Amino acid sequence: MAYPLACARSVPHHVAYCLWKYGSREQKEKLLPSIFKAEVIVSECISEPEVGSDADRISTRTVRDGDSYIMSGEKRFTASVGVADVFLVFAITSPDVHPTRRIGVFIVEKDRGNIHPAEEFSALGWKGLRIVSELVFNGVRVPRENLVGQEDQGFDxxxxxxxxxxxxxxxxxxxxxxxxxxxxxxxxxxxxxxxxxxxxxxxxxxxxxxxxxxxxxxxxxxxxxxxxxxxxxxxxxxxxxxxxxxxxxxxxxxxxxxxxxxxxxxxxxxxxxxxxxxxxxxxxxxxxxxxxxxxxxxx
Ligand SMILES: Cc1cc2nc3c(=O)[nH]c(=O)nc-3n(C[C@H](O)[C@H](O)[C@H](O)COP(=O)(O)OP(=O)(O)OC[C@H]3O[C@@H](n4cnc5c(N)ncnc54)[C@H](O)[C@@H]3O)c2cc1C
Known part of the structure; x- marks a missing residue:
């Protein structure tokens, strides 16, 4: 169990680092204590079925709708996503600008609805990590206050x-x-x-x-x-x-x-x-x- 456990400990560290450095005061107050107390399990959603190493080519996108974003797309290989309460999702905010300037980062709570996990992969190692093959975001409404940093800051x-x-x-x-x-x-x-x-x-x-x-x-x-x-x-x-x-x-x-x-x-x-x-x-x-x-x- 050592590797899944190490991953379950390190992913919260990465997400917490992101929130600590780029998040709003409200985001920090809301999430950091519960992440550190392990009351909330978090996952990072970057990879997609068609995109891995070249992360600036992701196609999960958002459309502004008043004070919200509507998010659609598919993520893949997300460690711990099978048990996560909150996803840190990298998604396009402005499709017409340079790939490295068109991505934003969003906090997406699992209970927002319209999020469908697909089958889980059985991997060679890291048994117990719950790497889900695909997580489908099908028009998920994400409030503006869940954007971490600026709309164009996701790649950085x-x-x-x-x-x-x-x-x-x-x-x-x-x-x-x-x-x-x-x-x-x-x-x-x-x-x-x-x-x-x-x-x-x-x-x-x-x-x-x-x-x-x-x-x-x-x-x-x-x-x-x-x-x-x-x-x-x-x-x-x-x-x-x-x-x-x-x-x-x-x-x-x-x-x-x-x-x-x-x-x-x-x-x-x-x-x-x-x-x-x-x-x-x-x-x-x-x-x-x-x-x-x-x-x-x-x-
Ligand atoms: C155990 C595990 C945990 C993971 N956890 C997460 C997670 O929590 N969140 C998440 O979003 N993703 C996660 N991933 C996904 C991981 O980040 C991707 O698998 C990785 O970035 C590679 O992407 P890919 O699999 O699409 O391969 P590709 O990028 O498609 O690469 C395929 C092949 O092409 C080669 N290649 C591609 N580009 C180049 C280049 N420029 N030069 C030379 N060779 C190249 C690669 O070396 C490889 O051999 C996880 C994967 C694993 C195995």
Whole structure:
């Protein structure tokens, strides 16, 4: 249950950060205490059936109607949405302007009506997370006071939230990587093959050394990223995935079974290479920062 639990703890943090930084006084007073007391469960609705990494292409939209917005569209893969009371929804407010300037962020309470959850996916890992495949907003009336920040600020808010999110999530994946390394190290001392401990083979012991190095590097990178939160893009998600799969390899056949935790961590770590920004997109963003730091234009 560790990953769903970590997610159930971290998503409220991300939503609360958004409200704390961009929300109105009324929004903060109404929601922050109950989010922190876990009286209200929140979810972030960004991804859609046709849109993932390129979030500025979302098609969920709102139309102004007096003091309200009428929201229609479909969201997908929203963590915890199966149990959420409140959704933080990213939706188009002004269809005719530049994609990064046409998105707003809305607080949408589940009991507003006209919100229909579709089937739930059964995912490879993160069991218990209640990732619903689609959430359909079918003409949901959202009052103007539920807009967070300005009508055109949604994309900037999302980028800011993702920076925070990646540092928080990085902390969550280094722990399981350490656990898997420890299991693999112990196993390499206990298991015998060809009349010796398997750690006597460099193919095994060098892996243990390399993985320990990767974890330490990822850990330091995360600390650095947390300190320069506005510019960070750490690559620790790949580290966790690499460590868990290599640990499974060291355990051999038994690693492929559920006797050791390595199998479960391996499935769960896989989700981190997608969930908070797919690995390829992380590389895209990192290389852009490298060029920018050298005074060149990013692509
Ligand atoms: C466990 C989990 C939890 C999640 N939680 C949430 C949540 O709470 N809220 C939410 O809104 N969403 C959530 N998501 C969705 C997640 O954010 C998306 O899956 C992710 O952003 C990738 O989008 P996509 O799946 O549509 O893939 P796509 O963006 O369609 O990518 C498909 C493939 O194309 C590649 N690709 C795309 N663009 C580029 C590029 N420019 N360069 C190189 N390769 C590229 C990708 O690397 C990938 O291999 C979650 C997903 C998972 C797995």
């Amino acid at each position: 808010i999302l980028m800011d939230m993702l920076d925070q999110e990646r540092v928080v999530v990085a902390g969550g994946v280094i722990g399981p990587a350490r656990i898997c390394l420890e299991i693999a190290r112990r196993y390499s001392e206990e298991r015998m093959a060809f009349h010796r401990q398997i750690r006597a083979f460099e193919g095994v012991s060098f892996k243990i050394g390399d993985l320990a190095l990767m974890i330490e590097a990822a850990s330091l990178l995360r600390i650095k990223a947390a300190r320069m939160i506005d510019r960070d893009l750490p690559a620790v998600k790949e580290t966790a995935f690499k460590v868990t799969t290599e640990a499974m390899q060291i355990l051999g056949g038994i690693g492929y079974t559920d006797k050791y935790l390595v199998e479960r961590h391996s499935r769960d770590a896989c989700g981190f290479t997608i969930g908070v920004g797919i690995s390829e997109i992380m590389r895209l963003v990192i290389q852009r920062e490298v060029y920018k730091e050298a005074g060149l234009s990013g692509q």
